[in-house]
Amino acid sequence: MVSASIVGASGYAGGELLRLLLGHPSFKVKQVTSETWAGKPVHFVHPNLRGRTELRFVKLEDLEPCDVLFLALPHGQAMYQIEHFASLAHYIVDLSADFRLKDPADYRRWYEVEHPAPHWLPLFTYGLPEIHREEIRSSRYVSGVGCNAACSILALYPLYRRKLVEMAIVDVKVGSSEGGSKPTQASHHPERAGVMRPYAPASHRHLAELVQELNFGEKPQIYFTVTSVDAVRGALATCHCFLKEPVSEKELWKIYREDYGAEPFIRLVSAKQGIHRYPDPKVLAGSNYCDIGFAVEEGTNRVVVMGAIDNLMKGSAGNAVQAANLMLGFPETAGLDFPGLHPV
Amino acid sequence: MVSASIVGASGYAGGELLRLLLGHPSFKVKQVTSETWAGKPVHFVHPNLRGRTELRFVKLEDLEPCDVLFLALPHGQAMYQIEHFASLAHYIVDLSADFRLKDPADYRRWYEVEHPAPHWLPLFTYGLPEIHREEIRSSRYVSGVGCNAACSILALYPLYRRKLVEMAIVDVKVGSSEGGSKPTQASHHPERAGVMRPYAPASHRHLAELVQELNFGEKPQIYFTVTSVDAVRGALATCHCFLKEPVSEKELWKIYREDYGAEPFIRLVSAKQGIHRYPDPKVLAGSNYCDIGFAVEEGTNRVVVMGAIDNLMKGSAGNAVQAANLMLGFPETAGLDFPGLHPV
Amino acid sequence: MTECPECGATINLPPGTEVGEIITCPDCGVELEVVSLNPPSLELAPQVEEDWGE
Numbered sequence: 252m253v254s255a256s257i258v259g260a261s262g263y264a265g266g267e268l269l270r271l272l273l274g275h276p277s278f279k280v281k282q283v284t285s286e287t288w289a290g291k292p293v294h295f296v297h298p299n300l301r302g303r304t305e306l307r308f309v310k311l312e313d314l315e316p317c318d319v320l321f322l323a324l325p326h327g328q329a330m331y332q333i334e335h336f337a338s339l340a341h342y343i344v345d346l347s348a349d350f351r352l353k354d355p356a357d358y359r360r361w362y363e364v365e366h367p368a369p370h371w372l373p374l375f376t377y378g379l380p381e382i383h384r385e386e387i388r389s390s391r392y393v394s395g396v397g398c399n400a401a402c403s404i405l406a407l408y409p410l411y412r413r414k415l416v417e418m419a420i421v422d423v424k425v426g427s428s429e430g431g432s433k434p435t436q437a438s439h440h441p442e443r444a445g446v447m448r449p450y451a452p453a454s455h456r457h458l459a460e461l462v463q464e465l466n467f468g469e470k471p472q473i474y475f476t477v478t479s480v481d482a483v484r485g486a487l488a489t490c491h492c493f494l495k496e497p498v499s500e501k502e503l504w505k506i507y508r509e510d511y512g513a514e515p516f517i518r519l520v521s522a523k524q525g526i527h528r529y530p531d532p533k534v535l536a537g538s539n540y541c542d543i544g545f546a547v548e549e550g551t552n553r554v555v556v557m558g559a560i561d562n563l564m565k566g567s568a569g570n571a572v573q574a575a576n577l578m579l580g581f582p583e584t585a586g587l588d589f590p591g592l593h594p595v
Numbered sequence: 596m597v598s599a600s601i602v603g604a605s606g607y608a609g610g611e612l613l614r615l616l617l618g619h620p621s622f623k624v625k626q627v628t629s630e631t632w633a634g635k636p637v638h639f640v641h642p643n644l645r646g647r648t649e650l651r652f653v654k655l656e657d658l659e660p661c662d663v664l665f666l667a668l669p670h671g672q673a674m675y676q677i678e679h680f681a682s683l684a685h686y687i688v689d690l691s692a693d694f695r696l697k698d699p700a701d702y703r704r705w706y707e708v709e710h711p712a713p714h715w716l717p718l719f720t721y722g723l724p725e726i727h728r729e730e731i732r733s734s735r736y737v738s739g740v741g742c743n744a745a746c747s748i749l750a751l752y753p754l755y756r757r758k759l760v761e762m763a764i765v766d767v768k769v770g771s772s773e774g775g776s777k778p779t780q781a782s783h784h785p786e787r788a789g790v791m792r793p794y795a796p797a798s799h800r801h802l803a804e805l806v807q808e809l810n811f812g813e814k815p816q817i818y819f820t821v822t823s824v825d826a827v828r829g830a831l832a833t834c835h836c837f838l839k840e841p842v843s844e845k846e847l848w849k850i851y852r853e854d855y856g857a858e859p860f861i862r863l864v865s866a867k868q869g870i871h872r873y874p875d876p877k878v879l880a881g882s883n884y885c886d887i888g889f890a891v892e893e894g895t896n897r898v899v900v901m902g903a904i905d906n907l908m909k910g911s912a913g914n915a916v917q918a919a920n921l922m923l924g925f926p927e928t929a930g931l932d933f934p935g936l937h938p939v
Numbered sequence: 940m941t942e943c944p945e946c947g948a949t950i951n952l953p954p955g956t957e958v959g960e961i962i963t964c965p966d967c968g969v970e971l972e973v974v975s976l977n978p979p980s981l982e983l984a985p986q987v988e989e990d991w992g993e
Binding site for chain 1: 607610611614617618639640641642643644645646647772776827828862864866868869871875878879880881882884886932933934935936937938939
């Protein structure tokens with residue numbers, strides 16, 4: 252068994268990661284850290300894990316060496332402690348944004364921070380297996396993906412790879428768990444329930460990842476908007492793609508099958524009947540799937556591509572375990588076989 | 596591998612059962628029937644199962660012999676076809692109410708039907724393992740439990756077994772999936788969303804099961820009310836128990852640990868701090884847990900005992916698989932290890 | 940090995956526990972003070988009642 256510890260395990264992503272690792276055939280959870288909850292049993296914070304483990308949170312200062320270190324800290328923390336973390340484990344998977352982007356200028360622009368360890372940026376691989384599988388397999392350091400970015404990139408990648416897109420507007424709908432476990436005025440239930448609340452209408456940091464990952468020789472012209480809706484988990488990216496040349500639906504199927512036909516966690520969902528015709532995050536909660544669907548508009552060059560995920564799974568913890576499986580040489584789907592619930 | 600088929604697999608309970616059996620180490624799903632969806636792939640109705648199986652629904656008339664037959668028909672159907680079903684399989688687990696009650700008079704009263712096969716009633720074991728484990732182990736025919744009854748009986752059983760209760764009022768809160776997958780005016784989203792709707796304030800059929808299962812020499816004096824609330828899955832039984840003699844909280848812990856300490860699917864949840872102090876179905880979705888908690892009222896003889904479940908799991912499909920594991924001699928928790936999600 | 944005075948849960952004092960330390964009962968979540976190590980015994984620590992404000 253490979254020993255794994257989680258830094259920042261009291262948050263939602265850290266808790267989901269702990270659930271997955273506890274159920275994983277090849278990982279043994281060694282330590283989980285939380286400054287606020289040190290000494291307390293994990294189920295105080297993660298009630299679903301009651302009876303699953305005797306683990307208690309420990310302080311960061313008590314962190315011991317292990318094989319794989321998962322970092323689930325808020326943005327802007329891991330980047331200041333990477334040398335220490337790297338001294339404790341051969342492999343690191345960082346779920347935060349601290350090592351996602353290659354260009355330090357992006358951190359100045361999107362995260363208003365002068366990156367303290369820019370020389371580490373090239374050492375981290377962007378952890379989206381469907382696009383960087385071989386690179387991840389041979390990496391020691393992998394960065395997690397942004398949840399809104401993950402579903403958008405996966406939806407758009409086949410079209411951008413083939414240089415078919417003139418311009419795209421990505422309109423993402425998200426649940427409340429994206430905001431993390433810290434309560435705010437905006438997340439206060441009477442204020443948050445039932446909203447259709449534009450969150451970052453004209454500038455969202457996840458755009459930096461799209462621009463980085465979808466650049467195939469020319470800087471992609473993409474616009475990004477996020478709207479919070481009445482859900483806890485889930486992210487749905489509605490991508491309005493304006494193509495250079497119109498394509499038929501049949502050609503789209505061919506393109507998406509070519510890129511994703513063999514992918515274990517991508518399902519193509521574009522049906523002509525039934526109430527589940529297009530991707531919907533509601534049925535993906537707890538699963539590592541990204542469902543992708545598309546619709547061609549007659550008489551225009553617009554194609555609407557939809558990508559749905561569970562932001563805590565394929566958008567965070569699930570994707571991190573998928574990447575770690577590749578890094579450690581385990582089967583890529585190990586510990587990730589929960590299919591989601593319906594109805595839910 | 597043991598072959599299992601599901602009769603009535605397009606409903607919510609049938610679909611949940613299919614999810615569990617597809618992920619079960621020792622069951623092989625042979626056929627799943629649905630008159631409406633015959634010939635269609637199962638994921639047309641159960642989107643979470645897309646990519647999991649090639650199975651298509653078949654008509655009831657095409658049902659072939661198998662080892663275990665799970666019946667997930669609406670109430671009032673299996674009772675007319677039990678001879679036929681029994682000719683097809685050695686073991687039968689019926690999720691409906693058709694063989695739950697021992698006394699035909701109860702069917703006249705609660706289900707307004709003259710039971711067509713009363714001689715089968717004594718052949719079926721009431722399928723709640725925590726209370727009838729040894730009987731189920733040696734049974735060929737087991738009936739599933741009513742969801743509201745399951746969480747109420749499990750909450751009350753330790754007190755009634757010890758004859759401590761004078762009278763109890765059971766006030767159950769439930770999600771919309773209890774009503775099944777057929778749409779009605781009452782389940783129309785604009786009518787159903789956000790309700791706190793008393794459903795059967797003064798007479799609910801699940802009371803019959805409580806009276807049957809909690810009778811230890813004297814007919815229990817129990818009152819039962821159901822209120823629909825804004826959730827899809829989940830049932831929470833708040834049991835207001837008036838005891839013959841007051842008990843301390845410490846004694847209650849002793850009583851409940853004595854009965855449930857070793858149970859794989861019962862967790863005692865009565866905490867003094869944190870936001871997850873008492874049982875809450877929200878975190879149980881997809882798990883087979885029944886969480887039980889209690890609070891002693893100072894200066895009165897009232898004890899409030901709370902039992903929470905996922906009505907589609909411990910209240911239906913999960914419990915059916917747990918019972919089937921016992922009948923077939925598999926580990927009781929086989930295929931039932933999903934811990935639930937948080938947040939959800 | 941000792942018992943939680945509130946709910947009777949058996950509690951193993953991890954090695955290195957010191958008298959006066961506050962530990963949490965895993966079953967009922969109450970805060971307990973270690974009053975002696977040999978034999979190990981626990982007492983209810985002063986409680987801060989959280990107000991849910993509901």
